[in-house]
Amino acid sequence: MTMRTLMTGCQIATMLPDGAPYGLIDDGAIVVNGREIRWVGPRLDLPQEFAGLEAMDLGGRLVTPGLIDAHSHVVYGGNRAKEFEMRLSGASYEEIAKAGGGILSTVTATRAATQEDLVAAALPRVDAMISEGVTTLEIKSGYGLTPDTELTMLRAARDIAETRRLRVKTTYLAAHAVPPEFAGRADEYIDTVVLPTLRQAHGEGLVDAVDGFCEGIAFAPDQIARVFDLAKGLGLPVKLHAEQLSNLGGAALAASYGALSADHIEYLDDQGVAAMAKAGTIAVLLPGAFYTLKETQTPPVASMRKAGVPMAVATDCNPGSSPMTSLLLAMNMACSFFGLTPQEALAGTTRNAALALGLSDAGVIAAQKRADLAVWDVSHPAELAYTIGMNPLHRRVFEGRFQ
Template identity: 50%
Template sequence: MWDRLLVDCKIATLQARPGDPLGIIDNGAIGITDGKIVRVGKRTELAGTRAKQVDALDGAWVTPGLIDCHTHLVFGGNRADEHAMLRAGATYEEVAKAGGGIASTVERTKAASDDELLEQSRARLHALMRGGCTTIEIKSGYGLDPKSEIRLLKIAESLGEGEAVRIVPTLLALHALPAGSRDRRAHYVGEMIDKLLPAVARDQLAASVDAYCDTIAFTLAETERLFAAATELGLPVRLHAEQLSNRGGAKMAARYKALSADHLEHIDEAGVEAMAQAGTVAVLLPGAFYALQETKKPPIDLFRAHGVPMAVATDCNPGTSPLLSPTLAINMACTLFGLTPEEALAGMTVNAARALGLELEIGTIATGKIADLAVWRLESLTELGYWIGLPGPERRIFAGVDG
């Protein structure tokens, strides 16, 4: 006997078939036991099965739970003052050089107690969960020294305790240079690689390692040094790449079989080809594009032509993407970048799972996968990309249980 059976629903399995990118099953049913999907198909195919709990969904749509695969969720304070500067005409680089940007968030984060950071971050976590997220990646990066970065990873882990959500911690080892290290770049990079990385690997504090490679951040050589060390320690890598300029970061990351390269507004075809060959996912972040009022879009047609999977994420952070709605991220991916509604939904499910290296566990509705689901009261799933800031699902199911 199964633990639970969902019936009378339309299912978007996200297992693409020719002519059917969402893998739709009409009049479907999903059997769940021990938090995993044991059977999915048409209701008639599951006739006669018994379950302890049967939920009739009255024709609602069921999708995989949404996956936000790129956030900076744990931070202190906010940067609403910088929002005003940007609206007055300052560029992101000008704000950073004036002492704002990442540096200001680092200061406020270090000043906050662990309990204060947990309280502030939990409110943001709950907003993403209400929007339909069952898995949320959280980066460190607002510590800028080994001890502080480890602190943030532990807070991210604590944030998920007692919550019906999966937290995937990422070590953002090279995010920005501390003010006192601008003349000691090599020393700082060496400290983060030689001291921080081994400690994180030893204590299994992060699922992957990330860096910010761009004009106002770290060089290609510095980033590659980090990636070589992370790979040696068995940690997968990801990269903030080609957001403000084309530094060749995505192409380099592909050499290390990076799980993802994120932003990518300035990537060229050589970088896209390298990602395709490596199986690296392109993570699109329309919230940052919107907030920074950028005009150069990621090359969506190139990603399509070369078969690069496209994920979509909120990039929730205090400065360049104060976005707490996964459904708004889906809409923005459609309206700003030109994704189809089907591509955008795949971007926050199956392709987001790939970007986290979790495609064998989550991201599609299939036998053996974890039963992370979202139930939507919609006429058509195209509405997920149509409504601006659509409220979250009617029901969110995490590992087989409503949450």
Template identity: 40%
Template sequence: MINIFKNIDSLVQISNDNSKFKTKENMRNICEIKDGAIIFNEKILWAGKTEDLGKALESIDYDYMVVEEMRGKTVLPGFVDPHTHLIFGGDRSAEFARRLEGATYVDIAEEGGGIQSTVRATRAASLEDLIKNGKKLLTNAIKHGTVAFEIKSGYGLTTDSELKSLEAIKELRKQFPVHISSTFLGAHDFPPEYKDKRDEYVDLICNEMLPLVAKNNLADYCDAFVDKGYYTVEQGEKIFLRAKELGLKIKMHADELADVNAASLAAKVGAISADHLLFVSDAGIEAMKQSGTVGTLLPGTSFFIRMPHANARKIIDSGAITALSTDCNPGSSFTENMQMILWLATINLKMTAEEALVASTLNSAHAIEQSDKLGSIEEGKEASFIILDVPSYKELFYHFGYNHVEKVFIKGKEF
């Protein structure tokens, strides 16, 4: 069986030449087809104009077809969210209320709140509790159009709790049809019991946690929060080199709170992505460009905790690969809605609508090494796309705060 959607008002392919990512002015070319059509099963078999459907069908073998009209609709590749913290225990709404009264993210962290409050709750949570909470967030994210994710550990900060979080991610992989990349983030913060023994905790990560993560095949990537007050460049490099020895690839929280040359470290160790980048230096941007490290921007975080915004214009105009993500987490960006992130990217990061679309689909897929399968509507790729109940993709940005997604298809099946 094949499925045909025809008379699509706006079919946004993002790419039509099998590009793995787009940079600079090419990010404004989203390969939109008016009155478009697609033929698909679990994969995209063809995409083009409705008037060319007949000719396309001549070269496709099928027993029967299901045809649907898509007038008044927009079809996009599903969003890819390459930086999330969906596995955690507890609730931090009280901290958010305090921030509204004037307390800063750093103030709360220094009082034992912030990441540490979630650490306590995550350690106390059962595996089943973590899975239940993750399922709820994942389901809601998919309903808002996301078809692939990266999910991090990082709220346990003990060997057992970190492994428990990674086991929860493993279970979500089994229960959902979407792609999920798993990241070990034992270096998210320093646990209270190692407050004055930071190097000892780094040794624990390198000598105990990472070998167990690798042995049990629980993660694709290793991440660390390399920033002011957290992991130094030297500590981060030690962790990353050990992770690479064990077969893990690298992602990084970089230069969110200050310029500590974390982006340059990301380039040096061959990180797949360096994320946040609020205070990244020109040298860091150039290093990422040369290494092919994706710069993943998280405008929800800056918005939520009232921080300066990453300089997306400088990063894009440099030619560095630029992606977008929710950073969904309980303390500094509690949203799983990629549509909200696209809107914030255009308003606060000064990206165009087209740049935001590329950064949240093809480039974000590249940030988890999946752009050969996801991120564009092209022949041979997964039929993982979304249908918006609007005649133009521009409505996604113009009419904000509303879920425009009517249907989500993952590998050819409606979710």
């Protein structure tokens, strides 16, 4: 028998795009039927069919959709604390990468790890995310850069979804960097590693989307296009690390493939904004990397806002440029560094984050959506982006079950 739950005594930030700010309902009620939301609205409008349910009074707390982290590299081996020291001494991200550090140093550690090692190392980071109300997490490969290790990373990501009450969406990112054994031979790496491994990963059901890093220290647009052509042929959606350090036109390229998202985009130009708006491609803002790398070029938030490009916010959790697990902190950074409003920041970790992952069943509180919710000890939604270093989560609800 499917269990029904009635929640009352709460404010509800539905995050529906129309109506009141945050889609806010004062003195609201939510009816959950199994894993699905059955009804939501003002408590006084509760339909008679639910009137007999025993109510769970949430004591005036705020309920939001469960948070969604739409860009993470949470599965990896080792750490790069030493490079943090190097950056503080003046070395740039690009200088570290060209010296064999950066992504490639994590590649070495990841290749040396077993699947079990990778899961064990990732779980404390994942648990920190869950503790802040995250119910859906995207996890990328991209630190193996060999067929076996890329597949191992994806399998580890799938294992995390089995180990924790969390929805995981996997992204294939073998086009993340050119490994040292293919130095100067990026096209050969794509032909012999990236493309055949994508076919194998897809055949094993390990891939939900395909990503790449379009940058001078990684791959050129024409090389990314070859990866996207195969993804399209396999029926997989694409997304792209684009315009982080320079403008190679990656966002416009991604939009031409109907990409779910273009991520980072600090150097995005008007042409890229227009292309994303036309394609419905989500802009995923990653303030953790901006902060860690001490960048000064900010994404063109005002231009995207004017063009109607939806903006998501994610941790970019990774060992080098964003060793951060706090989506709440990312929200605060997006407001403080990039000029988002608290409402935009919350939409960026709920409704728009769902769109960035191609999800239509999450990110808002509405009938027939997943019952993935977060209950907060706050009096107003703006507090979620306002506070720094404070975790006001009261309880998390995943697939209709309280934790």
